[in-house]
Each structure stands twice: as structure tokens, then as C-alpha cells.
Amino acid sequence: MIILLVFKTGMMVGFQKANFSCHWSDNYHQNFGGPRGGFPGGFGDRDFIEANGSVGQIIKIATSTLVIRGRGNVEKVVLIKADTVINQLKETITINELKTDDMVVVIGEPNNDGQIEAKLIRVMPAIPRHK
Amino acid sequence: MVLRRKITGFSIALAVSFLGLVPAIKMVYAGFAGSGFVQLFSLAFSDTAIILASWQNFVLSLLELLPITGLLAIGVALFTVLGSLKFLSNNLKKYEYRQNISI
Numbered sequence: 001m002i003i004l005l006v007f008k009t010g011m012m013v014g015f016q017k018a019n020f021s022c023h024w025s026d027n028y029h030q031n032f033g034g035p036r037g038g039f040p041g042g043f044g045d046r047d048f049i050e051a052n053g054s055v056g057q058i059i060k061i062a063t064s065t066l067v068i069r070g071r072g073n074v075e076k077v078v079l080i081k082a083d084t085v086i087n088q089l090k091e092t093i094t095i096n097e098l099k100t101d102d103m104v105v106v107i108g109e110p111n112n113d114g115q116i117e118a119k120l121i122r123v124m125p126a127i128p129r130h131k
Numbered sequence: 132m133v134l135r136r137k138i139t140g141f142s143i144a145l146a147v148s149f150l151g152l153v154p155a156i157k158m159v160y161a162g163f164a165g166s167g168f169v170q171l172f173s174l175a176f177s178d179t180a181i182i183l184a185s186w187q188n189f190v191l192s193l194l195e196l197l198p199i200t201g202l203l204a205i206g207v208a209l210f211t212v213l214g215s216l217k218f219l220s221n222n223l224k225k226y227e228y229r230q231n232i233s234i
Binding site: 009013053055071103105 | 170196
């Protein structure tokens with residue numbers, strides 16, 4: 001029973017990642033300006049992209065979107081909606097207060113354009129680099 | 132004779148799987164550190180109310196970041212260690228007893 005549950009969960013998570021990666025690849029040109037029609041051969045044997053969240057660095061800020069560079073240098077577009085909460089330390093901030101190079105953790109819902117509709121964005125404190 | 136071979140086999144399996152635990156643990160540690168799992172998990176404490184409201188996305192994103200390969204390797208190594216220990220603890224005394232009788 002437990003094995004079946006784990007298997008089912010794995011299938012569900014894998015499907016979500018594969019589905020999002022497919023949309024991400026198909027809409028790459030529209031989102032980032034890459035090859036029109038997505039990448040030939042799709043994702044191949046590369047790891048699929050996480051669909052429900054992202055941890056990474058902000059590389060671009062637009063009016064209602066962020067571009068985040070996450071694990072494996074994968075860029076993701078994060079949509080900021082009216083109900084998106086952006087928190088830094090104990091304060092709630094606006095998109096205007098975000099800066100490029102900020103480390104953020106995003107939780108959200110994947111959409112069919114290969115973007116994440118953010119529900120929560122948490123700005124993480126910068127990690128001091130040791131010399 | 133068969134018991135002796137089995138004991139040798141399980142002893143080797145115990146040693147190999149015990150040694151295999153070290154790279155498996157390192158792999159899991161690297162997986163957790165490199166994936167951002169810890170930062171994501173910390174949201175459960177810093178933004179509890181929002182996380183409770185969208186718990187499905189939170190749980191799914193945690194599951195997506197789990198270092199499955201490393202965890203699987205630890206599971207296999209632990210299973211082998213415990214299985215070998217169980218076999219050895221059950222049969223070593225039996226083997227010694229047989230050796231004493233044959234003497």
C-alpha cells in the first residue's frame with residue numbers, strides 16, 4: 001500500500017515536471033527569445049524543471065514578471081499577480097522593491113505558457129561569501 | 132559448508148554496503164544543499180499562513196526538489212546493512228555451535 005502510494009506520488013510529481021518542462025521549452029522563444037518553436041528534440045535526457053516553485057537569483061524585473069535563474073542555470077518566468085505576497089524579513093514589499101541579484105524562493109502554480117504564477121515570493125538574506 | 136559460504140557472503144555485503152553508505156549520504160547532502168530544498172522548507176516556518184493556504188504547491192515543490200537518487204542509494208545500503216546484520220546475528224551462533232560439535 002505504501003509502495004503504491006509512493007509510486008503514485010512519484011508519477012504525479014514526474015508528470016507535473018514533464019508537463020511544465022514541455023510548456024517551458026515550447027514557449028522559450030516567447031518568454032526569453034530563443035529558437036522559435038522551442039528546442040528541437042525537446043528536453044532530451046536533461047532533468048525536467050521544477051514546476052511548483054523555484055529557488056534562485058533574480059536576473060530581470062519587468063512590470064509584473066520576474067526572470068529567475070535557478071538550479072542548473074535554468075531561467076524561469078515568474079508572474080506576479082494581485083494576490084501574490086512578496087515578503088522580505090518580516091515585511092511585505094512590492095515588486096518595485098525587488099532588485100536584480102536578490103535571492104528569492106517562489107511558490108506558485110505552473111501555467112500553460114511555461115511560467116509560474118507566484119503565490120509567495122520570499123526574498124532570502126544574502127549569504128556572506130567567505131574570502 | 133553452505134552456512135560458512137553464506138556467512139562470508141553476508142559479511143562482504145555488510146562491509147560493502149556500510150562503505151557505500153558514506154558516498155550515498157554525501158550525495159544526499161549535496162542534493163539537499165544544491166537544490167534549495169532547505170530554503171524552500173524554511174518557508175514553512177517563516178510564512179506559515181501563506182504556506183498553509185497553498186500547501187499543495189508547497190508539498191509538490193518540496194517533492195520536486197528531493198534528491199531521489201541519493202535517498203534511494205541510502206535506502207538500498209541501509210536495507211542491505213540491516214539484512215546482513217540480521218542474517219549474521221541469527222546464524223553466527225549456529226555456526227559456532229556446529230564448529231564446536233564437529234571438534
